[in-house]
Each structure stands twice: as structure tokens, then as C-alpha cells.
Amino acid sequence: MKRLLGLVLLLGLIAPAQAAAHAQLEETVPQRGAVLRQQPEQVVFRFSEPVEGNFGAVRVFDASGRRVDEGDAFHPGDRGNEIAVHLRDGLADGTYTATYRVVSADAHVISSGVVFSIGEASAAGKTVAELLGGQDTGPVTDAVFGVARGLQFAAIAIAVGALAFLLLVWRGVLAAGVAPAAAATAFVRRHRRLVAGAALLGAFSAAAGVVLQGAEAAGVTGFDALRPSIVKETLGTRFGTVWGIGVVAWLALAALAAFALRPRAGVDREPAAPSPVALLAFAPLAAFLLLLPALSGHASVQSPVWLLLPANALHVAAMSVWVGGLATLLLALPAATRALPERGDRSRLLAATLLRFSPLALCAVIAIVLSGTVQGVVEVRTVAHLFDTAFGRAVLVKLVLLLALIGLGAVQRRRVLPRLRVVAAAGAAPGGAGLLLRRTLRGELLLIAGVLAATAFLTAYAPSTAERSGPFDRTTELGPIQLQLTVDPAAVGSNELHVYLLNPRDGSQFDGAREVTIAATEEDEGIGPLDAPADKAGPGHYVANVALGVPGTWTVRVSARVSDFDEYTTRVEVPVR
Template sequence: MRAIALALVALALLPASALAHATLQQTVPQRGAKLDKPPAEVTFRFDESVEASFGALRIFDSKGQEVQTGKAFHPGGKGADIAVKLKPGLGDGTYTATYRVVSADGHVVSSGFVFTVGEASAPSESLDQLLATGSKSGKITTAALGVARALQYAAIALGLGTLIFFLACWRRLGVTSRPFIAKLERLLLVAGILGVVSAVAALALQGAVGEGATFWSAARPDTIKEVLGTRFGRAWGIGAALWIIALIVLATKPLRPRGEPRVVDPPPEGEPALVLAGGAASARGTAPSGAAATIPAPARAAVPVSTPHLVALSVPLFALVLLPSFGGHTSVQSPVAILLPANLLHVLAMSAWLGGIAVLVFALRAATAELEPDQRTPLLAGVVGRFSAIASIALPVLLLSGVVQAIVEVRSFPALLDSAFGRAVLIKVMVAVAIIALGYINRQEILPELRKAAADDSTPGKAGVLLRRTLRLEFLLGLTAIAVTGALSSYAPSVAESSGPYATTAIIGPARLEVTVDPAKVGPNQLHLYLFDRKTGAAFEQTKELDVTAAMPSKNVPPLTLNSHVAGPGHYVVDGATLSVKGKWIISVTDRVSDFDQYQTRFTVPIQ
């Protein structure tokens, strides 16, 4: 509750939020313009920088043929403007300009608009069909990119969390179990390999999504080079390099003990004292014969390791905390001063918690297996006690930073259910509640039982069995949270969702109707309606009266009359159509061509 209260205070201090997703602000020529001669180029102006070399601008004539020439470029070097030149000698007709660009947060945005040169002609395909022209990437490619992100986040949590566990929980216990260290090195190796593979896969998948190509066609050096030129590519390319450095350092065995243990501080109150015996830990009291070293209670020993090697491993692993932010939207979405630190703390806390859980589940048994049953309890209680202290800090930080990001990026309760991003956040919230509940059980019930058993020189018993089960369940919940985070990174935040102008095509009697709703968001919208003769493709000029209404039956919104006016032959415009409720609106168009004949069509427009 304190974490949620602090998050609400943070929200109250937030300035008006700018969106991280690139949004189209203006076009040249203007949307729906009627020109006397074809322009030399078409320009799209966004509210933030977009990638020119990695995007696609296509201009289609009424026959569906592409009429642009050359590559897209930034006019005047302005990152927010992107343009493409047109072929010379274009004739009259209706042209459809489409864009598919990568915004600063790594997400692909696409849409388009229609303009006319001279006499209008019916486009051969709708905007949606033209946007899909040449595109071979689909939902599977996008989902695969989300999986690659999730695997990268899991690698960061595993690698960094293992290191944090070694430094904060294990090293200061004075335990020199080589099988346990070997298990830690194996976990770090798995994290490193997973980190490199997922980073390289993400670069290729981002290329596939950006180009609208398949994974295999995008997995080429030239495409990867283009991706590395983007903000997303630079962040993930550096991430792959950091993992390679970590793997090289790992080959030097940086966690292996070098030298004799040295006495440091006494154990925390309530934690059983340990002594070293035969390279492992034994219970309190006299070490068995053949002990390598003895640390009398209540002292502690720190296992010396090579500091340069440990620093060389720590630097790249801690630097990877930056990857989710700089490869996503939290480093570009306003207010960056709140979202960026919150995300960094979120990743660090997740790593400390989930990586520690992984060590307890997969590695700790290697240390306890070396001991007699009655000697395992002090080690178990000592390790779990230290990790519990870390988790008691990490989980509140994890919750607080997650709540802050959720409030900023979702902003409204309906968005939790109405958007994919909001639903993913809601799942993470439920997973977090379950994790906190398990953590409470471990800290308040299981840990005291372990300490009591250690004081009585008895085996872990039921407490040990219950601890093993709860840790496994926590680990599975952590993996679920990582998977949801991978999905989250593939979605635009609820406050940043940009539907762009909505366009569709319908048949209305003898005419073909092309409709554009701009910007397709709650509030005032402008509708452009183009009528073309289905036989000749010329502007349909037999309309006597055009009636347009908008309704939302699902929210009990009755049909609202939208007044249209003639803007040109077969071209009608509705200015300031107030669509004040988010959701799917039913737009009905009635075309009266005589006193006795009229035709009607309807279509659904999603308003964000």
C-alpha cells in the first residue's frame, strides 16, 4: 500500500506526457489535396525522429503501381521529416501515399493518405491493401520479436541475479564449495549464451518487422547493418557485445576462490554461525578432522576472489540493466526523468530477486549435498536468511517501480482492459501479488522454522520441503512475469497508441466509396469521403445528397448526424466530427442519387 501511495504521489507530480510512439503531424501535399500538377516529392512530418534508412515510403497511382523513385530521406536533415521523390511525368488521377517507419522506441508505425492530381480516379486498392503490398512479415514475426525480448530479459535477470547472489549472499558466508561455484558458473554461461543468441535474433527480427519481410530474408548482413543504424539496433548490438565480454571473462573462472578465507563481520542477529570444514560449511561448533579452516562462531569469513576478474564480470552485467530502457520506450517517453530511473530500478530489482531464486532452486543443493543431513540446516538458514533480506528490499522496489510505470503508461482503468498493453500490465500485477504472497510465507513462516532447526542441530524437515516447493513456484511466476514483459515491450503503451488516420473502402450502389477518418482518436475528427464511378473510375458526380451518421450501439450512443460539404467532384468532407467515446463506431453513409433512388453502406471505425 505504501508503494502504491508513493506511485500516486509521483503521478500527481507528472507533467503533461508526450507520446513515445511516432505520430504523423502533417503531410506535403496535404491529405485530400487536389493539385493541378504532380508534386516533386511527398513528405511526412512526425512528432519525433523516425528512421529513414530503415523505413519504407511508397506512392501508388490509381492502378496500384508504385511511382516513387530513390530511397527515403530526411529533408534538411530533420529527423522528424521523411520524404521520397516521385517519378517525373506523372499523369492525372488519385494517388495513395503510404509510410512504414520505425519510431524512436523501436516500434513500427504505418498508415497513409490520398491526394489527387487533376481529374480524380478510383484507387484500385484500399489503403490497408496497399500497406500490405510486398509485406511478408506477420503476427508470427512480431510474436517472435517479443519472445526474443523476453529471453533477453530472462538472461539479464539470470546473469546479473547470479552475480548479486554471489556477492551479497554467498561470498560473505565463508563457504568455499567448489560444486556450488561450478553451478553458478554454469548459470552464468547459460545466461551469456541466451543473451547473445536472443540479441542477434532480435536484430534480425526487427529488420524483418521494419522491412515487412520474413525472418530469413532479413537475416542478411546488409539488413542487420541497417538495423544497427537505428536506436533499437545500437542498444541491442551493444547488449550482444556486453554478453560476449561477460562470456570471455567467465572463461577465467572469476568466482573461483583464490587464497584463504578471511574473517570479517559477525552474522546478523538470529542467523546461525557457520564454520568451514573440508572446503564446505559445517554446523556450529568444532569442525571435523581434516577441516581446511575453522572460523569460530560468531565470526564470518569472506572467500577471497580475484578482484580485477570480478570487476571485469560485474561491469558488463550491470551495464545490461540499461538495455530494456534504451532498446524500448522508457528512455524516450515523457517524462523520461521518472520512467527511465523507474525502469532501471525495475530491471535491477527483478534481477536480484529472480536470479537469486534461480540460484536457490538450481545451485544450492550442490553445496548442501556435501554435508551431513544435520549440517545442512545452518547453511540453508544462513543463505536463505541473507537472500530474504535482499528480497525484502527488491520486491518493494520491483512493485513501486512497476506501479509508477503502469500509471504513467496506462493512465486509466478502462485502458487496463481495452488495450493489449493494459491487459499485459494487469497480468503482471496479478503475478506480482502471488509472488509477494509467497515471499511473505518464506520470510514469516519458513525462515523462522529453519533457524529454529539450525539452533536445535536438526534437519530442515518439513520447512525444507516447503521452501523448495515455494521457491520453484516463485521461479515459475518469475518466468511468467518475464514472458509478459516481452509481450509488453512489443506493444505501444496505452497512452502512446497511435491508430493514425483510419481508411477503408466500400461499395455504395454504382459508386466506390473511399473513406479516411483522421486522426481516429477520441475528440474532433475529420472525414474525407471520395466517390468514384465503379465502371469508369472517374469522380462520381450523380450524388444529390450525402447523409453521414455515427453511432455506437455498444455504449448506447444513438446515431449522430455528421454534416458534410462538397470539397470537389465526388469529394465530401465532414469537419469536426466529435467522436467522444473510445471504441468501435458505426459510420453509415446514404447516397441519394435521385428523388427515388438512394444507396447505403456502413463500416466500423475504431476510435482510440
């Protein structure tokens, strides 16, 4: 219980304050705050990388909150990094708000919006954040999606690793003659159930992942995302295609395991492991599953792909060899030892198996460390990012858990394995050595569950080098006036600030301010105040631009002078990444 509580506390460190995204908005047509003489035919958002969105991805609203877009979102000129929507004909003069909710190439959902006007600017109505507020899946769906990712990675590790154990470890154990017929048969039967069970878990979690990704993209609950139209559109996205193929691959692997992993008699009528040729049938399925996290995540889209993609695949493969081997030792090997009547035979079987698995596990650990270091350097870059970004904190937690795992592995190599050798040579029962082995294996699997959970968080977050937040939205009081402040994207660099002044009685725009001034300060770094000239974009609506040079908590001061003698001031703290 204490270990589990500690694990929960560690994983709590990686919960982000706000959602992250990877693709970045580079340009809009019309531009932010533009006042156009004529109505445009369409609204276009241009991003730093390809995006996908068919689920009402781009919407345009008038000042009353009614939608004025027409038709589905589309990619102008088949350019994947642009997404647009047509506007209805005959729009009246006034101010409009265009919002987007799209899926970036690494499966992250990003959203924000811009305000523009036709003819003469008017009251903007609801803010971007308010218009996007109804497009949220909620914490339950987000949490279940995280669980589905974790189960998918666990299934990959157990199934592929168990197959590797059969090929690289168990065949050698049989050749050593320490696993007679009863033990070999019991092992193969339990091993087959382990692989088939992992495959069914993988199929279920992959199917759930497709549905939940559709929920994220469409901004609906998981149950609402079961609609055939949403599932179909999700399968057309990068993530949906990869995980949809994953469902088929898992079902094929389960069927193949039921057929190819059956106990069979060798030439001497003793049960034998499946031949290398039979195991080769698993190779294409296993290879795809090892690539699944990379193909549906950051590694296949973040530069340099030539380095990150193979590093990620090696990382998953090495982790699978380690995790799947441990699962086999804990869940399948005991069936073999219990089938042996002599206790000395049990010790010899345990020792022979560990002697073959131990160097394999050591090689896997080295590969995990090397590949993980490559990915960490590229995706985190700085030590500071390990602490001030959700992605970095997930990497840090995963690193701590892996170090603990390596420590338990060292206990096995230095304490358990030598003691098993001694009792095996003496023909004695495993005794204390066997008990210590079970305890270390259980501890390792518990820590591995934490590693897989941290990995699920990593795939949900954008890398530290790409993480962004926003738009930030806050409603507060400005004297007798209600103030709504939007900062977009609330990230280091150029930010657009929207100030809305409202009458608190009826929520109408307050247009009695003679002058509005805005300034930003980062007190911890001693920066500012940076003045941001505010331009009036409509009744009670002011727009300003300011460059926020460092991450941290910025204080935005908004002042409104309403007469020669009255001026109201308030301060809003804005988290900037």
C-alpha cells in the same frame, strides 16, 4: 498444469485488437486530399517525435498501383521527426496515394498514408490499407519477436541477479563458515554455468531481436530479414544499435564469467568466492544490460525522460536481484547442499543463505513496487486505461503476478525460514522445510516467467497515453454497390474518412452517386449523429473529416443517393481508441 493454464489465460488478456504505435503523424506535404496545380518534388510526413525508416519507408503509388517514388527515404534538413521521398519527374494528372511505414523512437512500427491529386482528381485505385497490406510480417514473426524479448529480459535478470547474489549473499555465507570446501566448489561451478548460460541466451536473443526488428521495419518475414542489407540498416536504428551492442556485451560477459568465476583457493587453501575487485569487472557490462530495456524502449523517449529512465533502470535492477537470486537458490544452491555429507550441515547452509537473501529480496520487492508505480502512473494515467488498452492490460496482468509472487515470498519468510532455523539449530535434516522451500521457489519462478512475458508485451505496446490504432479499413455492400471505408487514424480526435464506391462486377469506380452523406454515432455515450460533409475527391471517391471525442465503438452511417427515388444506406462499426 493448472498453474500454467491459468497463466496462459491471464496472458491472453493482453492481446490487442490492433497494433499500437507511439509517434503520431502531425502534418503531410502535400496535405491530405489536396489538389495541386503542379507536381511536387517530394512527399513529406512530419511526426510528433523522431522516426527512422530506410526500408522503403515512404512509397507513392498512382491509381493503377504502380510506384512513382524515386530513391530512398530521407530526413529533410536532417530533421529526425520528418521523413520524405522524391517523386519521379513528369507525373501525369490524377490521384496518388502516399504511404509510410516507419519506426518510432521507441522501436514501434507505425504505418498509414494520404491521398492527394495533381491537376484533376481521378480514381484513387487501391486504398491505403490495401497498399500497406503487403508490408506485414505476419503473426509468426510477431510471436517470435515477443519470445526473443522475453528471453532477453530473462537473461538479464538471471545473469545480473546471479552476480549480485554472489557478491551480496554468498560471500557472507562463506564468511559464516557453513560452506566447506566441497560445497563451495560445487556452488561456484554451478553458479558459473548459470551465468555463462544466461549470457549465451542473452547473446542469441539479442541477435534474434535485431533480425526480427528488421523484419518488422521492412515488412518481411524473419528469414527474409537475414539479408545483410536489412541487418545493416537495422543496426543503424536506435533499437538495432542498443541490441547490437547488447550482443557484444553478452559475449564479453560470457567470456569473463568463464575466467573470473572459476573456483579458486583462498589463503587457507579453502575455495573462496571471487574477490570484489574481480566482480567489479562485471560492473560496466551489467550496468549496460540493466539499461538496455530503457534505452531501446519507451523510457528513453517518453516525457519525462529524467523520471522514467532511472525508474525503469531501478525496476530492472530490483527485478534482477530478486529473479537472479531465486534462480541461484533453485539451480545452484542444491549442488552445494548435495556436496555435504551431514544433513544437519545442509540445514545450516540453507538457513544461512536464506537469512542473507531474504532481506535483500524484501528490499528488491519494495524497489519494484515503487519504481513500477512511478512508471504506471506516467504511462497508464487512468484506471480505465488498465482495461481498455493493450498496454494497460499488460500492466494489470504483471501486477497480479507480482502480487502472487509477493505472497509466495511471504510464505518463505513466515513459514520456511523459521522452520529451517529450528532444524538447523537441532542439527536435523531439512525434511519438510526443504521440500516446502523447493515448491515455493518453483512456484515463484513459474510466476516470474509470466511477469517476464508480460514485460515483453509491455515493450511491444505503446503506453496507454500514446496508443493509437488505424487506419481502419472495411469493405461491405451498399445496396448493389461495393463500399470501401477507411478511417484514419481511428483514434480520439480528428479523423479523415475515405469512401470508395465500386462496381462489384469488375471493381471499377462507381461514379453514379448524386450525393453521399456520412454521419458518426457513439450510442453507448449518447453522442451523435455527427454529420461529416463528404467532398468528392475523384470518381467514386469521397473524403470527409469528423472529430471523434471519446474512445469506443462508433457507428459510421454512409448513404449514397443514386437517383430521385433510390438511396442506399449501410452502417459500419469502427473501433476508436
